[in-house]
Amino acid sequence: MLKLLDGAQTLGKGWTFWSCFLIVLAAALIYPAFADSYDVGNFSYFLIWIFMALGLCLMWGYGGMLSFGQTFFFGISGYGYGVLAINMGGGSTTIAALALAVVMAMIAAGILGYFMIWGGINGIFFGIVTLSATLVLAFFLGQTAGPEWHIGPARLNGFNGMKGMDPLAVGDTYIEGSALYYVMVALIVVVYIGLRMLLNSRIGNVIVAVRENPQRAEMLGYDVRKYQLLTFVIGSALAGLSGALYTSWGQFITPSSIGLPAAAMPIVWVAFSGRSDLTATLVGSFLLLFAFQTITVYSQQMALILMGGLLLATVMLAPQGFVLGIGKLVVDRWTGHRRGDTNAVMADTARLQSDET
């Protein structure tokens, strides 16, 4: 099993990488001891969004499917959590609500994915269909203001948003503050490791093979559609996880979290970070979320201009994404002294660049 942690599909291997990983993890774990409670809460809030980015990285970077639908599943699961948490009452049942909400997103992804993938939809058409579905959901939820739109005691409440659900809780204690932070860190680690193992397994290799050349993969005897559907369902489930966690975090969700421009945000995070690698997406999305918030806090009306400039500069200067670009720079410096490693690195970057289709 552990062998699957390293492999051709993910960057970083050997003791250097994993000791870095452990250092970062350890730093993350002791962070609450040093930071004020606001920062801890804020960090766990950033982590909420990362699942959605990792899911898109899996679908788009590895599977070659550009989905505009991350917020569709985010919304289904977010509203799902709200409806379930209100209907089942608070307390520990909220954890069941979270799990069921993610399952709802997976079922929706299964249906939509089956509909699209078995219909032979791919490329930009895939993007437009998922975008259309997302906008339909957002428009629909936007006009559910009336009291007739309710599921049990849970009112959808239209554009003003659904609220009144309990946050995640164990017994009578809400999971908040540092507790929430540790839960988030644990979830991130589990998802990250899980995805790494999936991608370096046989299944992961097929997923990448399908991205590279679906016909060839099919000729080799794989049912391409099943692998695409699997990728789509897992990626969407992660978006669903983000959605349910978001609703629980703010006890609130609105259709604006689903429609444009929210739907474009995961794509921006992943493209900025470097869509071809999980670690890059994880680090990059976190940095970008942090940067956007900081810029918005400190620069008032200049914020959007700076954010736009940041994105523009990134794609112009670091074509593989911000994190991979920086990473490459560091590795180049490093290997300037140790020429032996260069070939391996070149091979890695070559692999990363090969998916421009």
Next chain:
Amino acid sequence: MSAELFSLFYQFADVFAFLILSAAGLAIVFGMMGVINMAHGEFIMCGAYVTVGLVRIGLPLAVAQGLAAVTAGLVGVVVEFLIVRRFYKRPLDSLLATWGLSLIVTQSMLLIVGSSITGIGTPEGSFAIGPYTFSTYRLVLFACAVAVLVGLYIVFMKTRFGVLARATMQNAEMARALGARTGRIYAISFGIGAGLAGLCGALYAPTMTLIPTMGATFVVESFVTVVVGGANVLLGTAPAAVFLAMIRMALNASYGQIIGQIGMLFAVILIIRVLPEGLSSVLVRRGR
């Protein structure tokens, strides 16, 4: 009765014009060149703002609109040269670049020009048929949409530039090997696309609220129309617009705008499901 019939035609023409005018520029930039231009709405806004500015200093509306389209086109050429040029080989990154550009442009307009500017009023007056009154200008928009379609067809199918452009889009290396100056062709094509977006903004400027983010109302419709049109943009966009306009008009009329909007998006999903290559794939097959 004739009033009802005319009203049906008028409503159809109105949605059709909106879809064609907003999609025409994108059809070239996105459909032919493959650039996912998230700043499409900002070219539209550019056309609208320039039109209003020129009308304010006393130019006649039509002249102002023409100049606005040209301005947007020139801006497009500059943008192509500075930014878009680098992304022909990696079109997905163009999404990020143009989205960044669009953030910068809308917010800069907000800071420079202010949160809104005063409109210029719709010209041409109105006419009545039966119990209904209609705005003449909406028919002008329809005429312009048809003219744009015809113009695009002529430019890309009947001129030497059109042949070179299509060749370049299909296989740039080969076209270059055969002597086409592909860099210039890309720049001009992008300029035409941006100019058409500017024209859309210029034409709708008198009828709309003018704010820096006004382009956003056009963007979804334009992407959807182009994509439903399919790979062969010149053949696909018009029937896609006709098709979507009919669906939307029918639903708007019977169930209201919200169902019209949702229904159109559903139609998009279904069309792509049935014709994964877009409408033009059928037309091209028939044509052969």
Next chain:
Amino acid sequence: MKSAYWLSTALLGVMLGTAAMVSTSRAAEPLKIGLLEDVSGDLALMGMPKLHGSELAVEEINKSGGILGRQIELIHLDPQGDNARYQEFARRLLSRDKVDVLIGGITSASREAIRPIIDRTTTPYFYTNQYEGGVCDASMISMGAIPEQQFSTLIPWMVEKFGKKVYVIAADYNFGQISAEWNRKIMKDLGGEVVGEEFIPLGISQFAQTIQNIQKAKPDWLLTINVGAAQDSFFEQAAAANLNLPMGSSIKVMLGFEHKRFKPPALNNMHATANWFEEIDTPEANDFKKRWHAKFPDETYINDMGYNAYNALYMYKALVEKAKSTKLEDLRKVIATGQACIDAPEGQVCIDPKSQHTSHRMRLISVGPQHQVTVEKDYGTIQPYWLGEIGCDLTKKNDKDQYTPSHLPNKS
């Protein structure tokens, strides 16, 4: 020995000095006002005047000695119209900056995003927009006009003047739907007829079909509660199609200043009831406008949101000074006496103890063919009575809910 004496004296002096400095800095420690207004993106049009109103009030209050002798510090963050940013920034202002009061929010969704967060603190929150009404929440004080103040004045007047048949164009979300509900209720009481209701999704900018639907229904007048820049295009398109019907609204003119943004006569024959519009011509209002334009010479129009944002700070000042405390519970004790009033540019306004909404002096205005605004009728002060009537009483019970005519409190 002598040196020891001097040393100890000096030390004592330093200690005293430091103590004095600490105590003065205590007294002068500013009151922190957290402000959330969108000054980027789609809503900047309305967010800018709101920010300006708050800035003007803060400057004036600081010049005249602050609140309880403390200066006030305005901490403004720009959520860019994004509800998630509202949540982030509300938390930031509350737990990082530890503000004494939170003000702001434009859309009802942004207010609802803030409420679950503010409800778990003891910080007061001022919502400064006119809105669809009905929020019964002890943490929130609403400064804007609400349906019973706007519709129960406007609609009877429109019916009397133009006729009993109305066609409604409303934005398809909570504000539009609830406003339409109010209209139905009032029209029913008046024996009028709603000949058509059309709900428009936000962001729609093309109205040819709507215009024809209206002509088919042949109403006497239109109730236009369409929202947002895109939907405002209706007026231009209706004018171009020569629709030519009288219009009534609770949000046009004083809020979106459509009469300044569209070329005449697009807004001709529009009627609205407002607690504030820039054309109010009283000595207090004129003085206020002069101060505003002196500070912000480029302001296109001082809308009611900006005006209410200005009032909110003075209301807060009045509450704090009466309570001699910044704690929410102490402020609410002042509100409970019914004496929480200020002399605003429109006239005196007071907070209603039961609902914590504000009474307003309402005036009915009309827009002429050249977009000149005239006052047709002055209704005097109108209380926010509806929430109290249906059973919201914040002096007794904190419902934390939002009610509408079709969603009333459970009788218990």
